[in-house]
Every structure is written in structure tokens, then in C-alpha cells.
Amino acid sequence: MSTSIQGYSIFGYGDMITDRYRIDPYIQALKAAIKPGAVVLDIGTGTGFFAVLACQFGARKVYAIEPDDAISIAKQVAIDNHCADKIEFIQALSTQIDLPEQVDVIISDLRGVIPLHQYHLAAITDARQRFLKPGGVQIPLQDTIWAALVCDPEYYHKKYLSPWADAPHGCILTANRQFVTNIWHRHRIEPAQLLVEPQVWTTLDYTTDLEPNVKATRTWTIDRSGTVHGIGMWFDALLAEGIGFSNAPDRPECIYGNAWMPLTEPVDLAPGDRVSVTLQANLIGEDYLWSWQTQVTAGADPQHVKADFKQSTFFGEPRSPQSLQQQSDSYVPTINESGKVALTILNSMTAGKSLGDISQALTQQFPHRFATVAKALSYAVGLTQKYS
CATH class of the missing domain: 1.10.10 (Arc Repressor Mutant, subunit A)
Structure with missing residues (x-):
């Protein structure tokens, strides 16, 4: 329940376990997958919840992987539930270990707000290739990521205008806006705030080899007037055939929330306007660099570009000339x-x-x-x- 290099707090693990909208489908999928005597791999076991359930559902052996020190709690949880003899706890990343046998079932939840999170895709692909028996079961099977244009003036003003554009106490802080409008947030989106029908941005099929980087363009033709403030994203999870959940705006709120990417400026839209958004996620180092390019053209005059924004989390962090120089391939570093x-x-x-x-x-x-x-x-x- 955690893959993060920087682990969850104990309260965080508790929030995930008590989120019935998420946890009930996981339990249902796990129970359906485990046959008597099965061997299970729990990637990101956290405090051991899924590992213990796997034993209760009939697993002969569970390999519970967790890089965080929370694994010490998981060991006590296994003892308290009388299944410590069936669970082997390994404190490491799953990509850094070997197992003495292949497994019948792999279960994981390595997502963040959206499934493209740190080493999620690499970990799942590696585990399937090295550890899963032919015909074995993966949980989840697939995540479908959606995107839509969102109107949310109150949130936009709170995060991206005030205090940066309001000159609080007479202090001009507009220089900050070029950074804050390149940072995306976890934010709950309401169905009434969607200006368009959502479109699938990408589908992650965990039964195949997945590339970590994703890029796709989606275009909408506007059918009603409104103001777009940002791009909303969420996902539908398929855990097993007929079993899953979604964190879409029209579904009950769950632990993940939604992803919200602001526009550089709000844009007033009229019927017939076309909005084209290119969303790109590139795994760099330990986390993803996100970019979103938005172009709005007028319906009455397609040559009239109403807005053309190029945003990226790369621009969300201030960088001095010195730090940029130190990232150049010609820079000769010296050890401090x-x-x-x-x-x-x-x-x-x-x-x-x-x-x-x-x-x-x-x-x-x-x-x-x-x-x-x-x-x-x-x-x-x-x-x-x-x-x-």
C-alpha cells in the first residue's frame, strides 16, 4: 500500500484502509484471486493489511515487500493475527530483490493521486516479468486516466491569484505567479465544474510491458459558454474482471482525490471554440516531470488563437542562474x-x-x-x- 521512497505516515495507512470505496473492491479482488495454497506477492505492504488478508483467504505463503520502516509494524500485525509463519517480510524495493519461487498472485497499490507515480510502472512490469507464474493473477489489471476542462473560479483565485495578484498589505507579489501556475495539486473536482465531456488520456494495461513516459493530445469543441481555469484528471481502476473503482468527480470521494493542473490565465470560452491540450509525463530521477500545453482557437475564426499556454512542473521551481549553470553538460563540478x-x-x-x-x-x-x-x-x- 506504499511504494513511495518517502513512506506514508501511520495515519496515512489508516486513511487508506478505512476508505471503504477503495478497500472493499481490493478485498473482493484479492479474495477471488487466492486459491488454497496460493503464493502471493504484496508489493508495498505498508503495515501488512493485504498480507494478513491473503493468509486469511487461504494463501500458503506471502512475500510482503515494503521499503519503509512501517514494515516493522507489519511484522507485529502478522503476529497478532497468527499468520507470521506464512509471511516473509522484505524491507526493500521490489525491483531490488529476488524470490525463491514464483507467485500465483501479485497485489499492489503503488499509485499517487494518479497512477503515474514514481517507479510504479517499472515496479509492476518487473514483478510480472520475474515473479508471476504463467497464468497468474495481477491486482490491479488496468488503470484508465481521464482528462477534462474545469471551471473553478473560487479555487483558482485562492491558489493562483490571491495573494500573488492582490497585492496584500500593498506588497506586489506577482513574480510568484509564473511559478505557482506551473504546479499541479490534489483537489476534489465537482461534476458541475466540468465544461466538457471527459476524454481518456491514456490506459495503463499492467498485463503488458509499459513505458514510463506518456504523451497524448486531446481536443474538445465547446458547446456552451464558460470559463476554463484548469485541467482535471482522475482514473478508473480495473482490479479484476467486473471489480474496480473510480475517483471520477461523479463518484464518491476516495483517498486519491483528483489532479488539478491550472492554466496560466483563465480563458473565456464560447460555443464553437476548440481547446487542444497536450499532456505529457516523463519519469526523471525519482518522480515525474509533468507538462501541459493548451491552445484555444475561436470557433468563428480558427486562425484566431485566444490562448496558447506552455506549462510544466519544471518551471514550478525557482532556479538561479548558478543552479542552471550547474546542470549544464559542460559544467565541471568540484566536491564540497x-x-x-x-x-x-x-x-x-x-x-x-x-x-x-x-x-x-x-x-x-x-x-x-x-x-x-x-x-x-x-x-x-x-x-x-x-x-x-
């Missing part, structure tokens, strides 16, 4: 003191030294930074946990 500290720790790990020895070395080499062994140890633990 933090880098030297990290290098000392990594070299010590390679040499097989203990944390105590590493901490002593840090206090000797960087005495102005680590006044005590305890401070050095605290720093070393944080880095060694990431790379050990």
Missing part, C-alpha cells in the same frame, strides 16, 4: 565538504567498517563539523541506511 563527508562514509562502507569506526573517522577528519561521536553517528546512520 558534504561530498567529502559522504565519500568518507561510502569508502568506509566499502572497506567493511562498522558505524562506530565510521563515526570516529568523521570526528577526526571533520572536527569542526562533528564535535562529538554521537553527532557523527547520527549523520552516518542517515546515509548508510540509504545505501546499505
Whole structure:
């Protein structure tokens, strides 16, 4: 129930488990998939909820994978539910492990607000290729992502105009708008706020090999007047044949919410106007870079471009000339003191030294930074946990 490199809080796990609109279909799909004696892989087990249910439904063995320290709670949960002997907990990313056998069922929920989230697609593809028996069952099977134009003046003003365009207390803050209008948010969209019929942006079929990057253009012809403030996105989940759920605006609200991507400026639309939106998601490093390009042309005069916006989360973060220079392929980096500290720790790990020895070395080499062994140890633990 978590794939994130930065894990959920315990309250977050609780919110996911108590979201009946989401959890009930998952339980139904899991119960239908597990046959007596089945072997199950639970990717992102969190605090062990699905792993325990799998045992209760008849699984012989469950491999429960979770990179977060919440796995320590999952082990106690398994003991409390008298199934610890059937569950093998592994604290790692699923892509970094091997299993001694293939499995009959893979269950996961590695999504964020929408399914394109961190290493979700890579993890699912890898697990299916390496761990799933021929004819085995995957949960979920498919996610369909939708997009639509949204009118929400109140939310737009709150997030993207005030305080940036309202000069609060006489202070002009308009320079911030170029950044905030390139940041998307989790925001509940109401059905009445949709200006057009939603269109499918993409379908993710988890039974096939999926590329992490997605790009598609969708175009709407407007049939009624209104003002568009942003683009809304959500998904329909197919967990098993006939079993699923949706976080669409016309369905009960669930834990995921909706994705909301603002336009640079609101645009007044008239019947006959055409709105073309190119949505693109590229996995870069540990997360996705999102881009959305919106062009509005007048119905009466297709050559008349009413709006042409090019937005991206890349532009949502201020970058100084110095930081941009440091990202150039011609830049020659030099190691700073933090880098030297990290290098000392990594070299010590390679040499097989203990944390105590590493901490002593840090206090000797960087005495102005680590006044005590305890401070050095605290720093070393944080880095060694990431790379050990």
C-alpha cells in the first residue's frame, strides 16, 4: 500500500484502509484471486493489511515487500493475527530483490493521486516479468486516466491569484505567479465544474510491458459558454474482471482525490471554440516531470488563437542562474565538504567498517563539523541506511 521512497505516515495507512470505496473492491479482488495454497506477492505492504488478508483467504505463503520502516509494524500485525509463519517480510524495493519461487498472485497499490507515480510502472512490469507464474493473477489489471476542462473560479483565485495578484498589505507579489501556475495539486473536482465531456488520456494495461513516459493530445469543441481555469484528471481502476473503482468527480470521494493542473490565465470560452491540450509525463530521477500545453482557437475564426499556454512542473521551481549553470553538460563540478563527508562514509562502507569506526573517522577528519561521536553517528546512520 506504499511504494513511495518517502513512506506514508501511520495515519496515512489508516486513511487508506478505512476508505471503504477503495478497500472493499481490493478485498473482493484479492479474495477471488487466492486459491488454497496460493503464493502471493504484496508489493508495498505498508503495515501488512493485504498480507494478513491473503493468509486469511487461504494463501500458503506471502512475500510482503515494503521499503519503509512501517514494515516493522507489519511484522507485529502478522503476529497478532497468527499468520507470521506464512509471511516473509522484505524491507526493500521490489525491483531490488529476488524470490525463491514464483507467485500465483501479485497485489499492489503503488499509485499517487494518479497512477503515474514514481517507479510504479517499472515496479509492476518487473514483478510480472520475474515473479508471476504463467497464468497468474495481477491486482490491479488496468488503470484508465481521464482528462477534462474545469471551471473553478473560487479555487483558482485562492491558489493562483490571491495573494500573488492582490497585492496584500500593498506588497506586489506577482513574480510568484509564473511559478505557482506551473504546479499541479490534489483537489476534489465537482461534476458541475466540468465544461466538457471527459476524454481518456491514456490506459495503463499492467498485463503488458509499459513505458514510463506518456504523451497524448486531446481536443474538445465547446458547446456552451464558460470559463476554463484548469485541467482535471482522475482514473478508473480495473482490479479484476467486473471489480474496480473510480475517483471520477461523479463518484464518491476516495483517498486519491483528483489532479488539478491550472492554466496560466483563465480563458473565456464560447460555443464553437476548440481547446487542444497536450499532456505529457516523463519519469526523471525519482518522480515525474509533468507538462501541459493548451491552445484555444475561436470557433468563428480558427486562425484566431485566444490562448496558447506552455506549462510544466519544471518551471514550478525557482532556479538561479548558478543552479542552471550547474546542470549544464559542460559544467565541471568540484566536491564540497558534504561530498567529502559522504565519500568518507561510502569508502568506509566499502572497506567493511562498522558505524562506530565510521563515526570516529568523521570526528577526526571533520572536527569542526562533528564535535562529538554521537553527532557523527547520527549523520552516518542517515546515509548508510540509504545505501546499505
